[in-house]
Amino acid sequence: MDEIKIQIKERSSKVVIPENPGFGQYFTDHLFEMDYKPGKGWHNFAIKPVEDLAMHPATMFFHYGQAAFEGLKAFKTVNGEVVVFRPDKHFMRLNNSSRRLCMPEVDVDFALEALAKLVKIEKDWIPEKDGEALYIRPFIFGTDPALGVKPSKEYKFIILLSPVGAYYPEGFKPVKILVSDKYVRAIRDGLGECKTPANYAASLLATEIAKEQGFTQVLWLDAVEKKNIEEVGTMNIYIRFKDEIVTPKLTGGILPGITRMTVLEILKEWGMNPQERVVSIDEFIEKYDKGEVISVFGTGTAAIISTVGIMKYKERVMEINGGVSDDLSLKLFDTITSIHRGKTADTHNWLLRVK
Numbered sequence: 484m485d486e487i488k489i490q491i492k493e494r495s496s497k498v499v500i501p502e503n504p505g506f507g508q509y510f511t512d513h514l515f516e517m518d519y520k521p522g523k524g525w526h527n528f529a530i531k532p533v534e535d536l537a538m539h540p541a542t543m544f545f546h547y548g549q550a551a552f553e554g555l556k557a558f559k560t561v562n563g564e565v566v567v568f569r570p571d572k573h574f575m576r577l578n579n580s581s582r583r584l585c586m587p588e589v590d591v592d593f594a595l596e597a598l599a600k601l602v603k604i605e606k607d608w609i610p611e612k613d614g615e616a617l618y619i620r621p622f623i624f625g626t627d628p629a630l631g632v633k634p635s636k637e638y639k640f641i642i643l644l645s646p647v648g649a650y651y652p653e654g655f656k657p658v659k660i661l662v663s664d665k666y667v668r669a670i671r672d673g674l675g676e677c678k679t680p681a682n683y684a685a686s687l688l689a690t691e692i693a694k695e696q697g698f699t700q701v702l703w704l705d706a707v708e709k710k711n712i713e714e715v716g717t718m719n720i721y722i723r724f725k726d727e728i729v730t731p732k733l734t735g736g737i738l739p740g741i742t743r744m745t746v747l748e749i750l751k752e753w754g755m756n757p758q759e760r761v762v763s764i765d766e767f768i769e770k771y772d773k774g775e776v777i778s779v780f781g782t783g784t785a786a787i788i789s790t791v792g793i794m795k796y797k798e799r800v801m802e803i804n805g806g807v808s809d810d811l812s813l814k815l816f817d818t819i820t821s822i823h824r825g826k827t828a829d830t831h832n833w834l835l836r837v838k
């Protein structure tokens with residue numbers, strides 16, 4: 484494979500990370516980019532300054548949405564090391580999304596190498612306080628400048644980096660969620676398993692309606708029967724019943740979260756016997772009424788763990804665990820974030836060390 488061309492921007496001064504970077508508002512100086520063409524495969528490997536892209540207005544993905552993305556994080560550990568959390572799993576998932584969307588896959592080892600080179604160059608952009616991170620956004624999209632519905636022949640792959648603040652600057656806070664009984668996010672056998680822009684476009688209206696009513700997120704039911712619990716916002720969901728901890732089974736409408744997978748592995752180690760099965764909203768309400776719902780929490784790269792304090796379905800408003808975070812959510816949050824920051828040994832080999 485060709486070498487990655489590295490073009491470094493002259494920095495007029497030292498990198499200054501904003502005090503409260505929030506999420507996705509600031510970007511580092513450089514990105515990784517490569518192009519795909521039939522016959523040639525991936526080529527033009529480059530790390531170069533972030534600049535606007537110039538594209539023909541007919542560029543395919545603008546019109547037909549052929550694109551996929553990932554979201555993962557790099558951290559600076561308490562020992563000053565730079566680590567990325569489970570990047571192999573993220574690139575494998577990107578390839579799953581790409582296959583469903585008729586886009587070319589990337590070589591996972593090469594993508595990891597490119598990512599490590601880029602993160603190393605941008606390491607001064609990684610914030611160091613607890614909860615802060617360098618958010619990594621790899622994405623791929625069809626670039627043919629032509630109209631007509633068919634797969635693009637050419638593609639671009641980019642890795643963009645953004646320093647982000649702590650998700651809970653004021654401490655771990657439960658969220659209020661509205662169960663969407665009208666709009667759905669994604670469907671099994673459709674694009675439910677893909678991290679692709681279409682699913683986020685589909686989620687906006689219900690989320691805006693929820694926000695107008697004072698909720699933070701939407702809980703999505705399955706798109707076929709609007710009966711089974713699937714996800715919450717852009718997070719997977721776990722429900723702790725009195726004698727069982729459950730996360731909805733990946734039936735095709737659910738995004739297979741890496742944090743979901745991480746939590747499953749941790750719970751198994753703790754001997755909690757987590758179950759992956761279908762959970763209906765009716766089962767949830769029935770158990771809630773019997774006092775058998777102990778807690779509900781979401782899992783995802785952005786928040787890691789997010790406890791649900793209030794859940795509303797149709798006219799029912801259900802307060803969960805008195806509206807406060809339970810011990811298990813907190814323990815999971817501490818366990819995962821301690822691994823991120825190198826405070827706990829990475830016994831699972833979840834971290835890619837950038838040297």
Ligand SMILES: *Cc1c(COP(=O)(O)O)cnc(C)c1O
Pocket residue numbers: 554678714716717718719738739740741742743782783784785
């Ligand atoms: C990204 C995402 C998740 C969480 O996945 P992680 O790999 O844990 O970050 C869950 N649901 C949806 C819809 C998502 O887009």
